[in-house]
Amino acid sequence: MAKSLLFIPDISGFTNFVQTTEAEHSQHVIAELLEVLIKANTQDLKLAEVEGDALFFYKEGQIPSQEKILAQIESMYTAFYSHLRMMETNRICPCNACATAPNLELKIVLHCGEMQFLTVQGNRKPFGEIVIQAHRLLKNSIKSDNYVLISNALAQEIKLASDYESLLFQFQKGVDLYDGKPIDYLFANIDVTQLKLHNFDAPILYKPDLPPDFTKAVKIGKSAYEVYEMITNYRHRHKWVKGVDEFKYDANEVTRTGTEHTCVINGRHFDFTTVIKEVPAHQLVYGELTFNPPPVERLYQFYILDPISETSCELTVEVYWRTKTPLQKLLMLIGAKKQMTSGLSASIDNLVDLMRQKEPLAEELDGQ
Known part of the structure; x- marks a missing residue:
């Protein structure tokens, strides 16, 4: 069976954000950011689920090249932080939700493997061990809330070296235990200053x-x-x-x-x-x-x-x-x-x- 790609962007700081800010505006802010991430999908990833503050994408039976995956990651970070900057610059609302939205961050977890599916009420959903592993990787020991994590399984598949470096990505090794079993991965903290953020109309x-x-x-x-x-x-x-x-x-x-x-x-x-x-x-x-x-x-x-x-x-x-x-x-x-x-x-x-x-x-x- 051909391997599939799992791709999960997760908005960091969401839990504290919705608990300490105005509910309606915080919901609007998160919804806008999720829409931005969906529109930044350049690799024809299929959206399996909107999971609160996260999106669960997959690409069945196909794994894009290293270049395409890294470009997709950069595209989502660029779109996300461009929108946050626009929110901050064009903000008029004084509420805490709108004022603190620029403090939100983004982490993206990628994994791969043989994927199974469940069909419930006509809806076909990804299922199986790699889906569980991908979601568990969201809970890791990385000290940052603004990073990309690529499982070792996917890194080997796309031939991503553990010492890969570019202006945006400086990968390093990581490992965490899940149910007593180690899962190795590569991760890179994202320096927002290295992103070429989109322009937007200045306030009138x-x-x-x-x-x-x-x-x-x-x-x-x-x-x-x-x-x-x-x-x-x-x-x-x-x-x-x-x-x-x-x-x-x-x-x-x-x-x-x-x-x-x-x-x-x-x-x-x-x-x-x-x-x-x-x-x-x-x-x-x-x-x-x-x-x-x-x-x-x-x-x-x-x-x-x-x-x-x-x-x-x-x-x-x-x-x-x-x-x-x-x-x-x-x-x-x-x-x-x-x-x-x-x-x-x-x-x-x-x-x-x-x-x-x-x-x-x-x-x-x-x-x-």
Whole structure:
């Protein structure tokens, strides 16, 4: 029987991460990273299972060359750490899950041998001793949480020397006992600085050159973080935004700069991109940019939260719109401005009422 390859990327630090951070955002972060690893599969590996914080891949009856296996490993590390850097750079959410996500690491375990399969309810799953061995190798004596481990069986199969060295890989020998039997392996700690991380779009920072065209401020008897979550988590938008028939967004993505969502109003689609503006360090800010809200050429709106106490905050909404043509300016003057601002003002009132349901404290400060 031809030997098969087993390939298991495992996100290190997951257990502590989900126990000490906000559950929903930690789930989104891990889901995003698992998706990134799946997309980085260049060797047509078959995904047998998503195992919490790990992926169990295999390649039945075939083992790629040493060059292809090392390239696959590098591809996954590059994708993983590129995404972590993007998360850190484009982060707007203040929660612990989003703040500590860059501390996550990745280990990858590879093994090979003759593999059996079980079929349960029509699903064919890898089974047998080598599957057990591969998973046990995840529990080893390596002092790092950021490494690749290649079993001795696979190293011999692909002719990987125990002293193999490159810019990314400096392999060394290791061995651990499992059920009283030693399993030898090679491992290499991964130096992230040697990875050629992918580029990503820089955050859009809006620097107003004129005062906002609309502003409204309210006090809300909830913490700034609770209100911020209500505003930035798109699954809550339908609860308070007035006049929108549907919100389209990626439900498995944490909102950050560059995140996109679509509002459907009377059958028309309005696309929004998350942006930021500079505010004092103690404030929270969430912004959106759209290029297609007639009759303006572009529109920015910002939600700025200023904590008052642990249980209350002040929310200020600022809107900036830009017109390019005389017709756009005329349309704003004869009614579009009033319609646009009245809808937004009603949405803010809905948000205040929604937050008031649990703790009734909301007071309008000023508006226009």
